């Protein structure tokens with residue numbers, strides 16, 4: 391595990407990361423108040439990743455935790471320096487948190503259809519396209535883990551396959 395829970399002191403760097411040129415076209419830029427109320431509320435959890443130097447280099451927000459639906463939303467994931475494998479590492483860990491620690495049945499997210507890097511990453515980790523938004527100009531599409539129990543089965547199968555000893 392390399393993610394740690396986010397803390398209100400992380401908010402300035404979280405705000406800086408989501409405003410980077412590599413991120414701002416794909417994610418919203420929230421105010422400090424909005425981050426603070428979300429982070430300190432009961433419905434969401436923030437997770438952050440730090441570099442060896444201790445500097446914050448990525449964050450993610452899970453949402454929907456106060457609902458009974460068993461469905462958790464990956465509201466946001468942003469890394470400061472893309473394409474170095476950090477997003478995959480974080481998402482793998484977040485999937486584990488969602489299904490093992492939070493006992494959710496489904497993990498879903500909303501992604502712009504022209505966000506090819508993110509779409510590739512999500513689909514390579516088993517997310518399925520559910521439906522595109524009706525208004526194409528929103529650039530949005532929905533991805534989710536496979537339906538309900540299958541999501542947990544698939545997660546466990548992948549985990550077992552990863553843990554299985556490799557043939558010599």
Ligand SMILES: CC(C)(COP(=O)(O)OP(=O)(O)OC[C@H]1O[C@@H](n2cnc3c(N)ncnc32)[C@H](O)[C@@H]1OP(=O)(O)O)[C@@H](O)C(=O)NCCC(=O)NCCS
Nearest residue numbers: 413416468469472473474475476477478501506507508510
């Ligand atoms: C999306 C994001 C979190 C992914 O994190 P990351 O650290 O860049 O991702 P990784 O390096 O682990 O993996 C990127 C994958 O996309 C692939 N990729 C890169 N550019 C691509 C493109 N144009 N088309 C398809 N795949 C692409 C890489 O090859 C890699 O796949 P692989 O592991 O199979 O080789 C990160 O890029 C980011 O913060 N983007 C800006 C904010 C954002 O879009 N957030 C998601 C909003 S839904």
